[in-house]
Amino acid sequence: MMLPTLVKNFRVALLVQTLVFCLSSYTYAEPATYKRTLEKYTLPDVTLINQDGKRVPFKSIMDSNKPVILDFIFGTCTTICPVLSAGYVGLQQKMGENSTGVHLISISIDPENDSPKVMKEYLKRYRAKPGWDFLTGSRKDIDTVMRAFNAYIPNKMSHYALTLIHPPKADKWIRIYGIMSSSEFFSETKKAGL
């Protein structure tokens, strides 16, 4: 009996919606600078799938001597993800031919829609160079990964700008909340051992 409930609760829903809208109008946007902390995370034992359809044991992303940078995005995202991905593009441009000196990883938070085909097209649209992988997986595994990085969100439309940087062999990750300028991102990556 979902419909009558919907109709009855319509005014309550409108009130809540009005309040939420007012509050969101006050908050308006994310902070103008980014927040940087050092955090320790344990990588979960799950297998994800990359843009070529290959299965990737998630823990294997640490099997390298390069800095690893990770963010959470989805293929049809409209606001946060394009800016995060523009950051990846800018970093790869700054690195020139050495784009594989850093392993950039984007993890889908819309795994049901982000098939390898969608992810491959996304990377193509952003003119991604080698060294940038887009990973998807079962909803359960993706939730596990989000929780492992204290980044779980139940609804993809309420996600936020988060970049995680792992310097080679370090025991902690640099957690960056907010949007970095291109030069700030490059500087953070250099600090992480580029």
Place this chain on the structure above:
Amino acid sequence: MMRILLCILVCFAASLATICVASAADSPDQYRLGERMYRDGLLSDGTALKGYVRGDLEADGTIFSCSNCHTRSGLGSVEGQVTSPQINGASLFKPRYLFKDQIKNTVSKSKGVIRKAPALRPAYTEETLAAVLRGGIDPTGRELAPVMPRYNLNDKDMRIMVEYLQNLSAVFSPGVTDTSLTFATIVTDDVSPEDRQAMLASLETLVTINQQTKTQRKQPQFAKMFRMLDTAFFRNISINTWELKGDPATWNAQLDAYYQKEPVFAILGGISNKPWQPIHDYCESRQIPCLFPITDLPVISNTGWYTYYASKGYFQEGETAARFLNSSIRDNAGKKVLQIVRSTPQGEALASGFASAWNENEAGRGTLATINLGKDQKLDTPALQQLLLQHTPDSVVIWSGDDTISALAGMPSQSNLPQIFVSSRYVGKTFAAIPERMRDKLFITYPFRLPEDEKKFKGYNEFLTLGKLKQPDKKRIATRTFSMIHIFLQGMKELKLDYYRDTLLDVIGMRPDQYLPDFERYSFGPGQRYASKGCYIVQLDQSQTPQLIKRSDWVLF
């Protein structure tokens, strides 16, 4: 004197130039240039619009256009902590208030109170709008959020952009008056009276509920604020039934005749056993939203905008079979797959989905041979045995109707039978005829929630159809219509008072997952047009009335 004359001439020339530019900008070509800049991030000379985030982070317009955040209709969005405000003509060139103040001012005005709540910002002018697009500072001196790029636009492109925004969502879409909202639904002449009734009964209930609110509207206990907002829902809803007859090639003209007679805001549902393509094309050309029609033969498109489908139908089942095979033979490339395809829209849609997903896995897939069966060509046991002998496949995919079961049931008992894949929807509900000895070889694509999990949704359709259905809703027509109505009502709530068709599509695209009858999940996302993304691979157990056993996740890669 000469100086004055010169001034007059210069002024005249300047105003003439302005008039020329303005009239050019008003032309359809100029509007399309603005639309291309807004939606695709391409400047008038075809190069990419460039913007910068936080000073030096380049945002290329071709991958990050205005419509990305502010949406196609310009009504804005809220994603995470970022609010992208309304930037349509009706909003930009008027003062902006907090939503609560806007309501307060409207209510005060109706009471004759003159004291207005202050505006967040004054109305933009062309100059202040150009300044904020370039520098990110609004007329009050406030800096826009850092996520909003600052754009390099020359004067010519700025004028195109400003004029596009002036005209964007400036007037309500057709089908809306101060007191009414007109919709349509579509029924084609191949649909049985029972199926037709299963869909229409639910829509009739929606109209009945809407009519009941007429009484509520008169009750004084509702605050004026809510009465004003309620018009978003409490306008009088009517749903016309557009009957399409004969050759699908004539449907476009029939649809246009209906539309000319009475324009509608959107098409709710609709039902046909034939491919939805002509209706899809009509909706695209007329820019009319069509919400969740009952079709298993939708148009598969990455660019379609106006039709929301519940799923990709048969195509999705074909995709799932190929992904299951690809993942199971991933480490065993070289295995042989035989695909038998009946030349019907259903068979071809299944094969098309299969081909699409089969080609995704370039590295590890096996070899695929396809045999086409004529529409009336018989598939019996001898014919099937002959094909298996000829091709010796490791797996066989049969995209045919209920003849598949009798052909399989007659197969002799042997241990070296290949894996067999069939479509549950195409084959129909005749699986009990599959002998027990065959069941461990048979894999079935099943695009719905499994029956034992579906029990909690029992009764949903009965409520909306109010017991008007004489037969059980075996084809899930009433339940799928129920889901359409549920999502439509959520969209209408989000629409508030902004009666723009693109906004309705935008707000539905931002809905969180919905757990409704039939499919495991309806999930959404900006621009996504197929809500249910999954399909199970199931097998039959060994009982007399076989139960389904899951052999895969809901979504396969």
